Amino acid sequence: MVGKTDDEAQTVRAAQRGDVDAFNVLVLRYQDAAFSLAFRLLSDRATAADVAQEAMIAAFQQLRGFRGENFRAWLLRIVTNRCYDELRRQRRRPTVSLSPDPGEEDLPIPDEALSPEESAQQRELQRAIQRCIDALNPDQRVALVLCDVEGLEYHDIAQSVGAQIGTVKSRISRARSSVRDCLRKFRELLPASYRLIIDDEDRTS
Amino acid sequence: MTDQHDLELLNAYIDGALNDQERAALDARLTSEPALRREYESLRATAELLGALPTLRSPRDLTLTRAAARSARVYRLPTAAISFASAAASILLILAGLTVMRPVGESALRTASEQAAASVTEAPATETLTDGVIIAGLPTASPLPTQPPAGTLFTAEATMLLPTASPIPADALALAPLPGELLQQTAQFFAGAAQDEIAPTETSVASETAGDTAAAESGLAAVAPAAMVESEPGGSRATPAEEVDGEADALTRQPPLEVQDSQMNQQPTMGMERTIPTAAATLGAPTRDDMPPEPETAAQTADDRSTLAADEGRIEVPSAGEAALSDGLILIGMGAVLGVVTALFTLWARRR
Numbered sequence: 001m002v003g004k005t006d007d008e009a010q011t012v013r014a015a016q017r018g019d020v021d022a023f024n025v026l027v028l029r030y031q032d033a034a035f036s037l038a039f040r041l042l043s044d045r046a047t048a049a050d051v052a053q054e055a056m057i058a059a060f061q062q063l064r065g066f067r068g069e070n071f072r073a074w075l076l077r078i079v080t081n082r083c084y085d086e087l088r089r090q091r092r093r094p095t096v097s098l099s100p101d102p103g104e105e106d107l108p109i110p111d112e113a114l115s116p117e118e119s120a121q122q123r124e125l126q127r128a129i130q131r132c133i134d135a136l137n138p139d140q141r142v143a144l145v146l147c148d149v150e151g152l153e154y155h156d157i158a159q160s161v162g163a164q165i166g167t168v169k170s171r172i173s174r175a176r177s178s179v180r181d182c183l184r185k186f187r188e189l190l191p192a193s194y195r196l197i198i199d200d201e202d203r204t205s
Numbered sequence: 206m207t208d209q210h211d212l213e214l215l216n217a218y219i220d221g222a223l224n225d226q227e228r229a230a231l232d233a234r235l236t237s238e239p240a241l242r243r244e245y246e247s248l249r250a251t252a253e254l255l256g257a258l259p260t261l262r263s264p265r266d267l268t269l270t271r272a273a274a275r276s277a278r279v280y281r282l283p284t285a286a287i288s289f290a291s292a293a294a295s296i297l298l299i300l301a302g303l304t305v306m307r308p309v310g311e312s313a314l315r316t317a318s319e320q321a322a323a324s325v326t327e328a329p330a331t332e333t334l335t336d337g338v339i340i341a342g343l344p345t346a347s348p349l350p351t352q353p354p355a356g357t358l359f360t361a362e363a364t365m366l367l368p369t370a371s372p373i374p375a376d377a378l379a380l381a382p383l384p385g386e387l388l389q390q391t392a393q394f395f396a397g398a399a400q401d402e403i404a405p406t407e408t409s410v411a412s413e414t415a416g417d418t419a420a421a422e423s424g425l426a427a428v429a430p431a432a433m434v435e436s437e438p439g440g441s442r443a444t445p446a447e448e449v450d451g452e453a454d455a456l457t458r459q460p461p462l463e464v465q466d467s468q469m470n471q472q473p474t475m476g477m478e479r480t481i482p483t484a485a486a487t488l489g490a491p492t493r494d495d496m497p498p499e500p501e502t503a504a505q506t507a508d509d510r511s512t513l514a515a516d517e518g519r520i521e522v523p524s525a526g527e528a529a530l531s532d533g534l535i536l537i538g539m540g541a542v543l544g545v546v547t548a549l550f551t552l553w554a555r556r557r
Contacts, residue, residue, distance in 0.1 A: 024268040035263035049264050056267045057277050126258060133255075147220060148255035154222050173209070173216040180251040194250045201243045 012071055016063050023063070027056050030072055033150075034079045040145045041083040043134045051086050055079040076150060077160045080142060084161070087138040125189045132182035139163075140175035147172050207244045215245045219252050284554040291547040298540030306533030 008029075014022035034055055038048035055078045066074055133141055142161055146152045154172075158165045183190060184198055207215070217223050218231055235242050269277070 018274075020269055020271055020274040023274070027268045028266070031263045031267040032260050034267065036259075036261040039261055040258070045264060049267075052263065053267050056269060057273065060269055060274060061277050129254060129258060144255070148252050149258050151256065154217075154220065169213055169217055169222065170209075172220070173213040176216055176248055176251055177212055179255070180247055183251065183254070191254075194254060197243075197246050197250050201247050 008071060009068065012063075012066065012068075015060075016066065020060075023060055026071065026075075030075050031056070033072065034075060037076055037079050037145065037150060038083055040130070040133060040149055041080070041142060042086060043130060047086065051082045052079060055082045058082065073152070073156060076146075076152075080146065080160050084138070084142065091138070121189070125186075125191075128183065128186035128189050129179070132179045132186075135182055136175050136178060140171045140178070143168050143171040144175035144179065148176070207241060211241065212244070212248075215241070215248055218245070219249050284551075288547060288551040288554070291543060291550070295540045295544035295547055298543060299537050300540075302533040302536030302538075302540060304533075305529050305536060 008026070011022050011025050015026060031052065034052040035048055038052045038055075039045060042048050042051065055075070059075055059078050062078070133145065136144065139161070143157055146157045146160060147154070152160070154165050154168050157172075158168045161168070163171075180198070183194075184202075187195060187198070190198075214223070214227070214231055218228065223231065235245060
């Protein structure tokens with residue numbers, strides 16, 4: 001782990017000196033993370049790839065300003081900001097989606113190959129979760145994805161989105177409650193353990 | 206039903222964002238309140254479900270080609286440089302405009318007070334006051350020695366910057382003429398004008414005061430160009446100074462009329478061609494509506510001026526002030542427009 005960090009620090013320094021090959025080593029290491037985050041926030045494969053690409057270019061431009069923190073977190077912050085820009089742009093100029101329900105071709109392929117049946121179930125569930133994420137407003141969506149999907153701390157999320165920690169806390173709370181309520185509509189897709197919990201909650205409330 | 210505060214507590218608990226005390230308090234409640242416990246379980250399961258979402262594979266490599274990397278580096282520099290140079294040019298233009306206008310405003314006040322002291326009955330003095338910056342009277346010649354060098358300095362700097370940064374034509378900035386030429390033109394004009402105003406000083410009380418002022422001005426005219434020459438750097442210094450002093454002295458005593466006429470014929474033409482805000486340039490071009498129409502020739506101008514000087518006091522040099530004023534306003538306007546364009550460009554470049 002220490003070895004990897006040292007190696008990464010060296011690569012980053014080389015990239016900071018303008019070494020494109022060194023920068024591309026970092027790109028290859030984190031491009032899936034960047035694309036995943038963009039897709040979770042934007043819910044469109046092509047747009048997510050474009051935004052992730054723009055973020056890489058922006059990262060190369062801003063690399064001199066990078067001061068030895070966590071490169072992945074720094075890169076994901078740039079991706080987040082780009083996604084925010086894109087969400088704002090979409091809000092200003094809303095486009096009518098031709099397929100509001102994401103079609104098969106829009107669904108990203110998971111990294112790990114499962115059995116065909118499991119794979120199909122997984123994809124259905126992921127699609128359901130993504131639809132529930134899409135239903136959130138942009139602020140809540142960004143906060144929840146950074147927290148639950150990317151595993152960032154409140155403090156880092158607040159820094160990423162330029163908000164107070166209290167605001168982030170509130171957004172995550174509302175967003176997670178909303179997603180939970182949304183997922184009830186996809187009961188048959190949910191894992192058995194999850195179904196038991198919400199059934200139990202439904203019975204008693 | 207759990208309220209928002211409890212929901213936030215539960216979610217912060219799930220994310221490990223509570224301090225020891227808060228966590229202990231919530232632990233106690235979770236054991237004693239089954240509804241809160243169920244709420245907590247469902248939220249935690251939701252967080253886990255989201256956390257189990259796989260990392261997706263990027264549909265294409267996002268690596269940068271060398272060309273993309275080069276253009277990425279190149280893109281930022283000119284944007285910043287253009288913004289900076291353009292903003293600097295805008296500020297210089299506004300400063301140049303203010304420099305051109307400032308002496309005019311000062312002398313307007315001075316002129317007005319001088320005239321008020323000399324003669325209360327003189328109409329143009331009041332007119333000047335109400336107009337504020339519009340200048341009447343020959344003493345306005347006094348700003349000229351200080352004005353052109355300052356204007357020249359700023360214009361030169363602005364012109365150096367502008368070819369790279371702004372589309373403003375260079376000739377629009379040709380505010381001040383070459384110092385040597387300007388000196389000669391101004392000195393000759395002052396001498397001639399002073400002589401003109403001495404002529405009609407016999408008849409009325411009003412014209413008598415006008416004559417007094419004119420006599421005082423002839424002294425000014427003789428001194429001012431010399432002072433201007435002193436302030437001018439460079440080799441053109443000695444000759445114009447001698448010329449000016451010689452001419453001015455001669456004219457103050459009793460200059461021959463032919464010399465005046467030839468000077469008057471010569472100077473306005475040069476001035477008109479160059480459209481420069483010197484006294485000579487604006488001699489025959491009064492711009493205000495209440496002024497007499499523009500004379501056809503310089504000789505006419507001299508005649509008109511003699512008459513008008515007797516009737517109304519002083520008329521022609523106001524245009525010098527107006528020209529300086531309008532030039533100043535033009536420069537400030539250009540500076541403001543350039544500033545707005547710069548701001549828009551910078552915003553646009555940042556958004557991209």
